Amino acid sequence: MIGLDVGRLVAVARKEAREYRRTPFIIGAMAVLPLIFMINPVITIFAIGATVKAATVTKAVGATFLVLLVVPAVIPASIAAYSVVGERDQGTLEPLLTTPVRRGELLIGKALVAAVPAVGIAYILFALAVILAHFFAGNPTVAATLTEGSHILAQALFAPLLAVWSIGVGTAISARASDVRVAQQLGTLASLPPLGVTALVSFQIVPLGVWTAVGFGLGLLVIDIAMWRVVLAMFDRERLITGSRAVKTTGVGPGDRVAPGEVRRIQA
Amino acid sequence: MAKEQLTGGAAPALVVSHLTKRFGDRSAFEDVSFEVARGEVFGFLGPNGAGKTTTVRTLGTLIAPTSGSAVVAGIPLSAATGAEIRQLISVMPENPGLYVRLTVQENLELFAGLYGLASPGARIAGVLETVNMAPRARDLCGRLSKGLRQRVGLARALLSDPVVMFLDEPTSGLDPVASRDVHDLIASLRERGVTVFLTTHRLEEAERLCDRVAILNTRLLAVGPPEQLRTQLFRSSLVVETAARLPAPEAVFTQDVGVEEWTPEGDATYVLTVAEPRMAAPRVTRALVAAGADVVSIAVAHHSLEDVYLELVEADPEAGR
Numbered sequence: 001m002i003g004l005d006v007g008r009l010v011a012v013a014r015k016e017a018r019e020y021r022r023t024p025f026i027i028g029a030m031a032v033l034p035l036i037f038m039i040n041p042v043i044t045i046f047a048i049g050a051t052v053k054a055a056t057v058t059k060a061v062g063a064t065f066l067v068l069l070v071v072p073a074v075i076p077a078s079i080a081a082y083s084v085v086g087e088r089d090q091g092t093l094e095p096l097l098t099t100p101v102r103r104g105e106l107l108i109g110k111a112l113v114a115a116v117p118a119v120g121i122a123y124i125l126f127a128l129a130v131i132l133a134h135f136f137a138g139n140p141t142v143a144a145t146l147t148e149g150s151h152i153l154a155q156a157l158f159a160p161l162l163a164v165w166s167i168g169v170g171t172a173i174s175a176r177a178s179d180v181r182v183a184q185q186l187g188t189l190a191s192l193p194p195l196g197v198t199a200l201v202s203f204q205i206v207p208l209g210v211w212t213a214v215g216f217g218l219g220l221l222v223i224d225i226a227m228w229r230v231v232l233a234m235f236d237r238e239r240l241i242t243g244s245r246a247v248k249t250t251g252v253g254p255g256d257r258v259a260p261g262e263v264r265r266i267q268a
Numbered sequence: 269m270a271k272e273q274l275t276g277g278a279a280p281a282l283v284v285s286h287l288t289k290r291f292g293d294r295s296a297f298e299d300v301s302f303e304v305a306r307g308e309v310f311g312f313l314g315p316n317g318a319g320k321t322t323t324v325r326t327l328g329t330l331i332a333p334t335s336g337s338a339v340v341a342g343i344p345l346s347a348a349t350g351a352e353i354r355q356l357i358s359v360m361p362e363n364p365g366l367y368v369r370l371t372v373q374e375n376l377e378l379f380a381g382l383y384g385l386a387s388p389g390a391r392i393a394g395v396l397e398t399v400n401m402a403p404r405a406r407d408l409c410g411r412l413s414k415g416l417r418q419r420v421g422l423a424r425a426l427l428s429d430p431v432v433m434f435l436d437e438p439t440s441g442l443d444p445v446a447s448r449d450v451h452d453l454i455a456s457l458r459e460r461g462v463t464v465f466l467t468t469h470r471l472e473e474a475e476r477l478c479d480r481v482a483i484l485n486t487r488l489l490a491v492g493p494p495e496q497l498r499t500q501l502f503r504s505s506l507v508v509e510t511a512a513r514l515p516a517p518e519a520v521f522t523q524d525v526g527v528e529e530w531t532p533e534g535d536a537t538y539v540l541t542v543a544e545p546r547m548a549a550p551r552v553t554r555a556l557v558a559a560g561a562d563v564v565s566i567a568v569a570h571h572s573l574e575d576v577y578l579e580l581v582e583a584d585p586e587a588g589r
Contacts, residue, residue, distance in 0.1 A: 005384065007381055008382050011378055011380075012382075014378070015370070015378040018369075018370055018374055019370065022369040023369060090367075091361075091364075092365040092366070094330070094365055095360075095364070096365075096382075098328050098354060098357075098359035098361075099383060100352075100382060237330050237350075238331040238332060241325060242325075242331060
């Protein structure tokens with residue numbers, strides 16, 4: 001597909017990580033948003049009484065499960081949407097594109113740094129939800145439902161796949177947008193549709209089992225791969241620098257050049 | 269291709285042949301052809317919108333030419349060779365484009381990584397030393413003045429030890445002291461054999477630093493060493509000032525004193541076109557004294573690169589666009 005130089009990929013990723021660390025907005029978003037997303041699951045878990053029927057518990061856990069998956073979809077979306085248009089906005093894109101870095105190295109390096117914390121936070125929130133349910137939930141079946149193999153597998157598969165989608169679509173928007181704020185708003189919106197797939201299992205429209213999780217995971221994987229191919233194709237240096245697309249180049253042979261040392265006034 | 273092969277051979281650093289770039293119906297530059305020798309400091313001059321930056325971007329593989337061809341650092345310019353060319357060149361845009369939340373050191377570490385430098389630490393220390401920024405390595409770029417940022421931009425451009433350096437308006441917005449530092453650095457690059465492609469609005473800068481200049485106004489108007497462009501465009505002349513207007517200047521200047529043409533300029537000043545200024549000046553002085561004129565001054569007219577530039581650009585039909 002694309003040749004990737006690991007050294008360049010690491011250089012891009014390290015730069016991104018350093019920038020995030022020094023950007024209060026990103027740190028704030030990564031810290032505060034997950035906490036907000038945890039409010040609903042915690043209330044849900046505590047509100048389920050001991051006598052509530054198993055079907056109701058499953059439905060409530062499904063809703064919790066969906067909310068937890070919003071995190072890896074939404075958190076990296078605005079970061080990815082900033083990734084290219086933000087570089088252009090601060091004047092760093094042109095120097096970056098004059099280096100030997102290839103588009104795959106640049107975009108994947110950026111994507112990794114957006115994805116890793118988002119997926120990590122999603123896993124931590126899931127673990128936290130399980131721990132809270134185990135020790136504090138009024139109904140013992142809540143923890144048991146959350147830790148069913150199919151739920152853990154679905155969480156493990158869907159979180160990174162949703163993050164990859166979200167980052168890809170955010171990057172694509174970023175490569176075409178001319179305004180950072182517009183890119184971030186569109187990026188966040190565009191990150192949501194794949195949650196529809198997970199909603200099918202969360203709301204028991206499609207019963208969640210191991211094979212359902214694997215099937216939906218594979219479906220998301222195919223969508224992610226296709227979408228990233230489009231993203232890489234959309235990353236056009238000329239369009240990014242000049243705002244217009246490159247046209248076909250036609251070469252000519254050696255011509256009437258002015259050689260070193262030669263003086264010539266050229267008639268207009 | 270190894271960098272040593274490119275730097276060791278006699279091939280020009282840049283060969284540009286009938287290069288044209290259009291954006292829709294508008295030409296950014298058209299039918300541009302020239303060569304730049306290795307180790308040459310080549311000035312690229314032109315008014316705003318002349319196509320200088322677009323030429324740099326094209327040769328820097330950021331944008332594709334509409335037609336024509338070029339060989340950059342020994343490699344034919346094409347979509348397939350972009351990464352290979354970028355490994356051998358460096359481009360410093362007018363705005364150095366530094367990551368303001370990163371330190372000077374961190375900015376350079378990124379680019380060292382992108383160029384795949386073997387021992388980045390030593391190289392970074394070396395280029396920071398070259399631009400006198402070593403003591404500021406740990407400062408955030410956002411806290412540096414424009415002049416210091418420009419120096420960091422230059423350090424970044426030097427980092428990969430490029431065969432060709434493209435510097436786009438490197439002294440734009442700098443104060444005279446900072447500009448002089450940049451000039452000294454470019455002069456030292458020439459001594460080290462680095463090819464420098466310098467676009468600038470500052471004609472005195474080009475005159476001082478460049479071995480040759482090209483004047484572009486969408487089309488290439490002239491290419492050559494500044495001195496030779498002056499000779500080619502302007503005939504030698506003497507400027508004579510007398511205490512009072514001469515009653516019969518024609519009688520003085522049409523004598524056999526070596527004057528080919530003469531024109532009055534102001535009240536008592538005359539511009540004389542001569543073939544050999546050093547031979548004509550004493551003869552003109554004697555003729556003026558013999559005619560009873562009080563000579564205030566007589567001097568060889570000096571035409572700057574600015575005169576050459578204005579002559580070419582103002583005469584160009586594209587100037588009125």
